[in-house]
Amino acid sequence: MPSHNDVVEIVVCLGSSCFARGNAENLAIIHEYIQGKTLTASVRVTGRLCQDECKQGPNLMIGGQIHHGVTTERLRELLQQSGGHLGEDHGTA
Ligand code: FES
Numbered sequence: 005m006p007s008h009n010d011v012v013e014i015v016v017c018l019g020s021s022c023f024a025r026g027n028a029e030n031l032a033i034i035h036e037y038i039q040g041k042t043l044t045a046s047v048r049v050t051g052r053l054c055q056d057e058c059k060q061g062p063n064l065m066i067g068g069q070i071h072h073g074v075t076t077e078r079l080r081e082l083l084q085q086s087g088g089h090l091g092e093d094h095g096t097a
Pocket of ligand 1: 061
């Protein structure tokens, strides 16, 4: 169970290739997700520069795990899967 001290880090590649290929939109989806949920863990969203993996982009990392070719649809799946790590409140209290 996540505690209030847990921090889940989401790192978005902000290099020009990843950004143009989808991470600009992905960043907006991440912010929308965080704002629309009741989370018990803290989420830290940061950016990074190009990691020379542009061909596999758009790339981003959630909780230390890198994901390649992250479409907006795939990102929504990843965020839903991460819901447990983020202590997502499903209103079952
Ligand atoms: S722009 Fe993201 S890896 Fe190069």
